[in-house]
Protein backbone atom coordinates (compact mmCIF):
# COMPACT_ATOMS: atom_id res chain seq x y z
CA UNK A 202 0.00 0.00 0.00
CA UNK A 203 1.31 3.45 -0.85
CA UNK A 204 1.84 6.07 1.87
CA UNK A 205 1.53 8.79 -0.69
CA UNK A 206 -2.22 9.26 -0.91
CA UNK A 207 -3.98 11.91 1.17
CA UNK A 208 -6.18 10.34 3.80
CA UNK A 209 -9.50 11.53 2.42
CA UNK A 210 -11.04 8.05 2.19
CA UNK A 211 -11.42 5.17 4.61
CA UNK A 212 -10.55 2.47 2.09
CA UNK A 213 -11.72 -1.14 2.32
CA UNK A 214 -8.86 -3.65 2.28
CA UNK A 215 -9.23 -4.84 -1.30
CA UNK A 216 -7.75 -3.97 -4.71
CA UNK A 217 -9.78 -5.00 -7.72
CA UNK A 218 -8.01 -6.09 -10.85
CA UNK A 219 -10.80 -6.75 -13.34
CA UNK A 220 -14.54 -6.79 -13.78
CA UNK A 221 -17.22 -8.27 -15.98
CA UNK A 222 -20.93 -7.50 -15.75
CA UNK A 223 -22.02 -7.28 -12.11
CA UNK A 224 -18.84 -9.08 -10.93
CA UNK A 225 -15.45 -7.80 -9.80
CA UNK A 226 -12.26 -9.77 -9.08
CA UNK A 227 -9.27 -9.09 -6.88
CA UNK A 228 -6.22 -11.32 -7.14
CA UNK A 229 -8.07 -14.25 -5.61
CA UNK A 230 -11.82 -13.91 -5.38
CA UNK A 231 -15.00 -12.88 -7.17
CA UNK A 232 -17.29 -10.22 -5.70
CA UNK A 233 -20.90 -9.28 -6.45
CA UNK A 234 -21.05 -5.54 -7.12
CA UNK A 235 -24.25 -3.99 -5.72
CA UNK A 236 -22.83 -0.48 -5.63
CA UNK A 237 -21.57 0.22 -9.19
CA UNK A 238 -18.80 2.52 -8.00
CA UNK A 239 -21.57 4.59 -6.34
CA UNK A 240 -24.10 4.69 -9.20
CA UNK A 241 -21.49 5.07 -11.92
CA UNK A 242 -21.09 1.70 -13.65
CA UNK A 243 -24.67 1.32 -14.80
CA UNK A 244 -23.61 -0.97 -17.63
CA UNK A 245 -21.63 -3.12 -15.21
CA UNK A 246 -17.94 -3.71 -15.84
CA UNK A 247 -16.26 -4.11 -19.20
CA UNK A 248 -19.46 -3.93 -21.26
CA UNK A 249 -18.19 -4.97 -24.72
CA UNK A 250 -20.06 -2.27 -26.66
CA UNK A 251 -18.87 0.44 -24.29
CA UNK A 252 -15.29 -0.80 -24.31
CA UNK A 253 -15.38 -0.81 -28.10
CA UNK A 254 -16.79 2.73 -28.32
CA UNK A 255 -14.17 4.09 -25.91
CA UNK A 256 -11.28 2.25 -27.60
CA UNK A 257 -12.35 3.43 -31.05
CA UNK A 258 -12.68 7.02 -29.88
CA UNK A 259 -9.31 6.95 -28.07
CA UNK A 260 -7.74 5.83 -31.34
CA UNK A 261 -9.20 8.84 -33.15
CA UNK A 262 -9.25 11.78 -30.74
CA UNK A 263 -9.21 12.02 -26.94
CA UNK A 264 -9.16 15.76 -26.51
CA UNK A 265 -9.12 18.90 -28.58
CA UNK A 266 -10.63 21.96 -26.88
CA UNK A 267 -13.95 23.69 -26.61
CA UNK A 268 -12.58 26.43 -28.84
CA UNK A 269 -13.41 24.00 -31.68
CA UNK A 270 -16.56 22.13 -32.64
CA UNK A 271 -16.66 18.61 -31.21
CA UNK A 272 -18.93 16.20 -33.08
CA UNK A 273 -19.28 13.67 -30.23
CA UNK A 274 -20.21 16.47 -27.79
CA UNK A 275 -22.88 17.77 -30.14
CA UNK A 276 -24.28 14.27 -30.63
CA UNK A 277 -24.48 13.66 -26.87
CA UNK A 278 -26.13 17.06 -26.28
CA UNK A 279 -28.71 16.22 -28.96
CA UNK A 280 -29.37 12.81 -27.41
CA UNK A 281 -29.67 14.18 -23.87
CA UNK A 282 -32.16 16.80 -25.03
CA UNK A 283 -34.10 14.18 -27.00
CA UNK A 284 -34.56 11.88 -24.01
CA UNK A 285 -35.10 14.66 -21.43
CA UNK A 286 -37.16 17.18 -23.38
CA UNK A 287 -34.68 19.84 -22.27
CA UNK A 288 -33.02 22.38 -24.59
CA UNK A 289 -29.32 22.97 -23.92
CA UNK A 290 -26.35 21.33 -22.23
CA UNK A 291 -23.10 22.53 -20.67
CA UNK A 292 -20.58 19.69 -20.18
CA UNK A 293 -18.17 19.41 -17.28
CA UNK A 294 -16.43 16.53 -15.50
CA UNK A 295 -18.27 15.70 -12.28
CA UNK A 296 -21.41 16.13 -10.24
CA UNK A 297 -20.17 18.99 -8.12
CA UNK A 298 -19.15 20.86 -11.26
CA UNK A 299 -22.57 20.29 -12.79
CA UNK A 300 -24.09 21.81 -9.64
CA UNK A 301 -21.55 24.66 -9.67
CA UNK A 302 -22.75 25.44 -13.18
CA UNK A 303 -26.37 25.33 -12.00
CA UNK A 304 -25.62 27.64 -9.06
CA UNK A 305 -23.76 30.11 -11.28
CA UNK A 306 -26.59 29.96 -13.81
CA UNK A 307 -29.18 30.72 -11.11
CA UNK A 308 -27.15 33.65 -9.77
CA UNK A 309 -26.70 35.10 -13.24
CA UNK A 310 -30.41 34.62 -13.88
CA UNK A 311 -31.03 36.70 -10.74
CA UNK A 312 -28.54 39.40 -11.67
CA UNK A 313 -30.10 39.65 -15.12
CA UNK A 314 -33.39 40.56 -13.45
CA UNK A 315 -31.79 43.08 -11.13
CA UNK A 316 -31.36 40.93 -8.02
CA UNK A 317 -27.90 41.79 -6.71
CA UNK A 318 -27.79 39.20 -3.91
CA UNK A 319 -29.57 36.16 -5.29
CA UNK A 320 -30.49 33.30 -2.94
CA UNK A 321 -31.13 29.62 -3.64
CA UNK A 322 -33.37 27.37 -1.53
CA UNK A 323 -31.71 24.05 -0.60
CA UNK A 324 -32.74 21.10 1.59
CA UNK A 325 -31.79 19.42 4.85
CA UNK A 326 -29.85 16.14 4.37
CA UNK A 327 -29.05 17.07 0.79
CA UNK A 328 -25.77 16.31 -0.92
CA UNK A 329 -24.49 18.39 -3.83
CA UNK A 330 -20.71 17.87 -3.79
CA UNK A 331 -17.42 18.87 -2.18
CA UNK A 332 -16.44 22.13 -3.84
CA UNK A 333 -16.95 25.25 -1.75
CA UNK A 334 -20.25 26.30 -3.28
CA UNK A 335 -21.67 22.77 -3.41
CA UNK A 336 -20.63 21.83 0.13
CA UNK A 337 -22.26 25.07 1.25
CA UNK A 338 -25.45 23.99 -0.51
CA UNK A 339 -25.17 20.53 1.04
CA UNK A 340 -27.34 19.84 4.11
CA UNK A 341 -24.79 17.90 6.15
CA UNK A 342 -22.61 19.56 8.76
CA UNK A 343 -19.96 16.84 8.48
CA UNK A 344 -19.32 17.86 4.89
CA UNK A 345 -19.01 21.55 5.83
CA UNK A 346 -17.12 21.45 9.13
CA UNK A 347 -13.67 23.01 8.90
CA UNK A 348 -14.28 24.78 5.61
CA UNK A 349 -15.95 27.92 6.89
CA UNK A 350 -16.53 30.61 5.81
CA UNK A 351 -19.13 28.90 3.66
CA UNK A 352 -20.40 30.36 0.42
CA UNK A 353 -23.49 32.44 1.19
CA UNK A 354 -26.76 32.77 -0.65
CA UNK A 355 -28.38 29.49 0.39
CA UNK A 356 -31.58 29.20 2.43
CA UNK A 357 -32.19 25.77 3.93
CA UNK A 358 -35.57 24.12 4.49
CA UNK A 359 -36.64 20.59 5.47
CA UNK A 360 -36.85 18.05 2.62
CA UNK A 361 -40.30 17.04 1.40
CA UNK A 362 -41.89 20.11 3.00
CA UNK A 363 -43.66 22.29 0.45
CA UNK A 364 -45.06 24.58 3.13
CA UNK A 365 -41.54 25.50 4.28
CA UNK A 366 -40.71 26.62 0.73
CA UNK A 367 -43.93 28.69 0.61
CA UNK A 368 -42.91 30.38 3.86
CA UNK A 369 -39.52 31.33 2.42
CA UNK A 370 -41.29 32.87 -0.56
CA UNK A 371 -43.16 35.21 1.78
CA UNK A 372 -40.05 36.62 3.44
CA UNK A 373 -37.21 36.42 0.93
CA UNK A 374 -37.61 38.57 -2.19
CA UNK A 375 -34.12 37.65 -3.45
CA UNK A 376 -34.78 33.95 -4.03
CA UNK A 377 -34.04 32.93 -7.62
CA UNK A 378 -34.10 29.13 -7.55
CA UNK A 379 -34.80 25.89 -5.69
CA UNK A 380 -32.12 23.17 -5.83
CA UNK A 381 -33.36 19.71 -4.83
CA UNK A 382 -32.67 16.00 -5.36
CA UNK A 383 -35.81 14.09 -6.52
CA UNK A 384 -34.62 11.27 -4.22
CA UNK A 385 -31.89 12.02 -1.70
CA UNK A 386 -29.07 9.53 -2.22
CA UNK A 387 -26.27 10.29 0.25
CA UNK A 388 -28.93 11.51 2.70
CA UNK A 389 -30.25 7.93 3.06
CA UNK A 390 -32.36 7.06 -0.03
CA UNK A 391 -35.02 9.52 1.12
CA UNK A 392 -38.05 9.34 -1.14
CA UNK A 393 -40.69 12.07 -0.70
CA UNK A 394 -43.99 10.69 0.65
CA UNK A 395 -45.68 11.58 -2.63
CA UNK A 396 -42.69 12.17 -4.87
CA UNK A 397 -44.74 13.33 -7.83
CA UNK A 398 -46.79 15.81 -5.83
CA UNK A 399 -43.66 17.19 -4.15
CA UNK A 400 -41.98 18.10 -7.44
CA UNK A 401 -45.24 19.30 -8.96
CA UNK A 402 -45.85 21.62 -6.00
CA UNK A 403 -42.29 22.93 -6.17
CA UNK A 404 -42.80 23.53 -9.91
CA UNK A 405 -45.92 25.55 -9.16
CA UNK A 406 -44.20 27.69 -6.51
CA UNK A 407 -41.23 28.32 -8.81
CA UNK A 408 -43.57 29.38 -11.63
CA UNK A 409 -45.54 31.68 -9.34
CA UNK A 410 -42.36 33.49 -8.24
CA UNK A 411 -40.33 33.27 -11.44
CA UNK A 412 -37.74 31.02 -9.77
CA UNK A 413 -35.79 28.26 -11.47
CA UNK A 414 -36.54 24.68 -10.45
CA UNK A 415 -33.15 22.96 -10.44
CA UNK A 416 -33.00 19.19 -9.95
CA UNK A 417 -29.79 17.54 -8.83
CA UNK A 418 -30.11 14.27 -10.76
CA UNK A 419 -26.43 13.39 -10.40
CA UNK A 420 -27.42 10.14 -8.66
CA UNK A 421 -31.05 9.66 -9.77
CA UNK A 422 -30.40 10.40 -13.46
CA UNK A 423 -29.45 8.17 -16.41
CA UNK A 424 -31.99 5.36 -15.83
CA UNK A 425 -31.22 4.74 -12.15
CA UNK A 426 -34.86 5.06 -11.03
CA UNK A 427 -36.39 3.31 -14.06
CA UNK A 428 -36.91 6.39 -16.23
CA UNK A 429 -34.15 8.35 -17.96
CA UNK A 430 -34.45 10.99 -15.24
CA UNK A 431 -36.38 10.86 -11.97
CA UNK A 432 -38.52 13.88 -12.88
CA UNK A 433 -40.05 11.76 -15.66
CA UNK A 434 -42.08 9.90 -13.03
CA UNK A 435 -44.00 13.18 -12.71
CA UNK A 436 -45.81 15.55 -15.05
CA UNK A 437 -43.27 18.39 -14.64
CA UNK A 438 -40.01 19.41 -16.25
CA UNK A 439 -37.26 21.29 -14.41
CA UNK A 440 -35.56 24.45 -15.67
CA UNK A 441 -32.13 23.05 -14.83
CA UNK A 442 -30.91 19.51 -14.18
CA UNK A 443 -27.44 18.38 -13.15
CA UNK A 444 -26.07 15.00 -14.21
CA UNK A 445 -22.84 13.07 -13.75
CA UNK A 446 -22.31 9.66 -12.07
CA UNK A 447 -23.90 7.18 -14.52
CA UNK A 448 -23.57 9.37 -17.61
CA UNK A 449 -20.14 8.18 -18.77
CA UNK A 450 -20.10 4.69 -17.22
CA UNK A 451 -16.89 5.61 -15.41
CA UNK A 452 -15.28 8.01 -17.86
CA UNK A 453 -15.57 11.30 -15.94
CA UNK A 454 -18.33 13.54 -17.28
CA UNK A 455 -20.93 15.89 -15.86
CA UNK A 456 -23.65 17.95 -17.47
CA UNK A 457 -25.76 20.95 -16.59
CA UNK A 458 -28.91 20.66 -18.70
CA UNK A 459 -31.35 23.55 -19.05
CA UNK A 460 -34.70 24.32 -20.65
CA UNK A 461 -36.51 27.41 -21.88
CA UNK A 462 -35.36 30.73 -20.43
CA UNK A 463 -32.75 28.98 -18.28
CA UNK A 464 -31.10 27.60 -21.42
CA UNK A 465 -30.33 31.14 -22.60
CA UNK A 466 -28.71 32.47 -19.40
CA UNK A 467 -25.08 31.53 -20.06
CA UNK A 468 -23.53 33.57 -22.85
CA UNK A 469 -19.96 33.86 -24.20
CA UNK A 470 -17.34 33.83 -21.49
CA UNK A 471 -19.69 33.21 -18.56
CA UNK A 472 -18.58 29.63 -17.89
CA UNK A 473 -16.07 27.13 -19.18
CA UNK A 474 -14.12 23.93 -18.65
CA UNK A 475 -10.91 22.67 -20.26
CA UNK A 476 -11.87 18.99 -20.27
CA UNK A 477 -15.64 19.40 -20.22
CA UNK A 478 -17.34 17.56 -23.07
CA UNK A 479 -14.15 16.25 -24.66
CA UNK A 480 -14.42 13.66 -27.45
CA UNK A 481 -13.57 10.66 -25.24
CA UNK A 482 -15.97 11.51 -22.41
CA UNK A 483 -18.84 12.40 -24.70
CA UNK A 484 -18.32 9.29 -26.84
CA UNK A 485 -18.58 7.27 -23.62
CA UNK A 486 -21.74 9.21 -22.69
CA UNK A 487 -23.32 8.64 -26.07
CA UNK A 488 -22.48 4.93 -26.03
CA UNK A 489 -23.94 4.70 -22.50
CA UNK A 490 -27.28 6.22 -23.52
CA UNK A 491 -27.48 4.12 -26.70
CA UNK A 492 -26.75 0.88 -24.84
CA UNK A 493 -29.34 1.73 -22.15
CA UNK A 494 -31.87 2.14 -24.93
CA UNK A 495 -30.87 -0.93 -26.98
CA UNK A 496 -30.86 -3.22 -23.96
CA UNK A 497 -34.10 -1.96 -22.40
CA UNK A 498 -32.37 -0.95 -19.18
CA UNK A 499 -35.02 1.57 -18.07
CA UNK A 500 -37.55 -1.21 -17.71
CA UNK A 501 -34.93 -3.53 -16.24
CA UNK A 502 -33.98 -1.00 -13.55
CA UNK A 503 -37.59 -0.70 -12.49
CA UNK A 504 -38.26 -4.45 -12.58
CA UNK A 505 -35.10 -5.58 -10.80
CA UNK A 506 -35.28 -2.74 -8.26
CA UNK A 507 -38.82 -3.68 -7.25
CA UNK A 508 -37.90 -7.36 -7.21
CA UNK A 509 -34.96 -6.73 -4.87
CA UNK A 510 -37.14 -4.67 -2.52
CA UNK A 511 -39.91 -7.28 -2.44
CA UNK A 512 -37.54 -10.18 -1.92
CA UNK A 513 -35.57 -8.33 0.76
CA UNK A 514 -38.82 -7.52 2.56
CA UNK A 515 -39.82 -11.18 2.39
CA UNK A 516 -36.41 -12.41 3.53
CA UNK A 517 -36.28 -9.92 6.41
CA UNK A 518 -39.88 -10.35 7.51
CA UNK A 519 -40.12 -10.62 11.31
CA UNK A 520 -36.48 -9.54 11.67
CA UNK A 521 -36.28 -7.17 14.65
CA UNK A 522 -34.36 -4.01 13.78
CA UNK A 523 -35.33 -3.55 10.13
CA UNK A 524 -37.22 -0.24 9.90
CA UNK A 525 -38.05 -0.14 6.17
CA UNK A 526 -36.89 -1.25 2.75
CA UNK A 527 -37.52 1.40 0.12
CA UNK A 528 -36.53 1.89 -3.50
CA UNK A 529 -36.85 4.07 -6.53
CA UNK A 530 -35.82 1.67 -9.28
CA UNK A 531 -32.27 0.57 -8.53
CA UNK A 532 -31.74 3.10 -5.73
CA UNK A 533 -32.46 0.89 -2.74
CA UNK A 534 -32.25 1.66 0.97
CA UNK A 535 -32.62 -0.74 3.87
CA UNK A 536 -33.05 1.34 7.01
CA UNK A 537 -32.08 -0.31 10.29
CA UNK A 538 -32.80 0.90 13.82
CA UNK A 539 -29.08 1.27 14.64
CA UNK A 540 -25.81 2.47 13.05
CA UNK A 541 -24.63 -0.26 10.68
CA UNK A 542 -21.43 1.00 9.07
CA UNK A 543 -19.64 -2.22 9.97
CA UNK A 544 -21.87 -4.11 7.51
CA UNK A 545 -19.74 -2.75 4.66
CA UNK A 546 -16.77 -4.75 5.94
CA UNK A 547 -18.69 -7.93 6.77
CA UNK A 548 -20.31 -7.76 3.33
CA UNK A 549 -16.90 -7.44 1.70
CA UNK A 550 -15.81 -10.55 3.59
CA UNK A 551 -18.90 -12.25 2.13
CA UNK A 552 -17.81 -11.04 -1.33
CA UNK A 553 -20.57 -8.48 -1.66
CA UNK A 554 -20.08 -4.76 -2.32
CA UNK A 555 -22.56 -2.44 -0.61
CA UNK A 556 -22.53 0.94 1.09
CA UNK A 557 -23.98 2.46 4.26
CA UNK A 558 -25.12 6.07 4.30
CA UNK A 559 -26.77 8.33 6.89
CA UNK A 560 -25.37 5.92 9.56
CA UNK A 561 -28.32 3.52 9.55
CA UNK A 562 -29.19 2.92 5.88
CA UNK A 563 -27.70 0.13 3.79
CA UNK A 564 -27.56 1.57 0.29
CA UNK A 565 -27.63 -0.53 -2.86
CA UNK A 566 -26.99 0.95 -6.31
CA UNK A 567 -26.65 -2.17 -8.46
CA UNK A 568 -25.68 -2.02 -12.13
CA UNK A 569 -28.68 -1.39 -14.41
CA UNK A 570 -27.88 -4.64 -16.23
CA UNK A 571 -28.43 -6.86 -13.18
CA UNK A 572 -30.60 -9.90 -14.00
CA UNK A 573 -33.01 -11.90 -11.81
CA UNK A 574 -30.50 -14.60 -10.90
CA UNK A 575 -27.94 -12.03 -9.80
CA UNK A 576 -30.63 -10.11 -7.89
CA UNK A 577 -31.59 -13.33 -6.06
CA UNK A 578 -27.94 -13.90 -5.16
CA UNK A 579 -27.72 -10.33 -3.84
CA UNK A 580 -30.85 -10.72 -1.71
CA UNK A 581 -29.63 -14.01 -0.31
CA UNK A 582 -26.16 -12.75 0.65
CA UNK A 583 -27.38 -9.44 2.04
CA UNK A 584 -30.35 -10.68 4.05
CA UNK A 585 -28.13 -13.26 5.77
CA UNK A 586 -25.62 -10.54 6.68
CA UNK A 587 -28.30 -8.19 8.00
CA UNK A 588 -29.91 -10.95 10.08
CA UNK A 589 -26.58 -11.92 11.57
CA UNK A 590 -25.75 -8.28 12.32
CA UNK A 591 -29.10 -7.57 13.99
CA UNK A 592 -29.05 -10.69 16.13
CA UNK A 593 -25.66 -9.91 17.66
Ligand SMILES: *Cc1c(COP(=O)(O)O)cnc(C)c1O
Nearest residue numbers: 295296297328329330386419420
Ligand atom coordinates in the same frame (compact mmCIF):
# COMPACT_ATOMS: atom_id res chain seq x y z
C1 LIG B 1 -22.34 12.19 -5.96
C2 LIG B 1 -23.25 13.36 -5.98
C3 LIG B 1 -22.76 14.66 -6.23
C4 LIG B 1 -21.29 14.96 -6.39
O1 LIG B 1 -20.75 14.39 -7.53
P1 LIG B 1 -19.14 14.36 -7.72
O2 LIG B 1 -18.97 13.78 -9.08
O3 LIG B 1 -18.58 13.52 -6.63
O4 LIG B 1 -18.68 15.76 -7.63
C5 LIG B 1 -23.68 15.68 -6.29
N1 LIG B 1 -24.99 15.47 -6.10
C6 LIG B 1 -25.50 14.25 -5.87
C7 LIG B 1 -26.96 14.06 -5.70
C8 LIG B 1 -24.64 13.15 -5.77
O5 LIG B 1 -25.13 11.94 -5.51
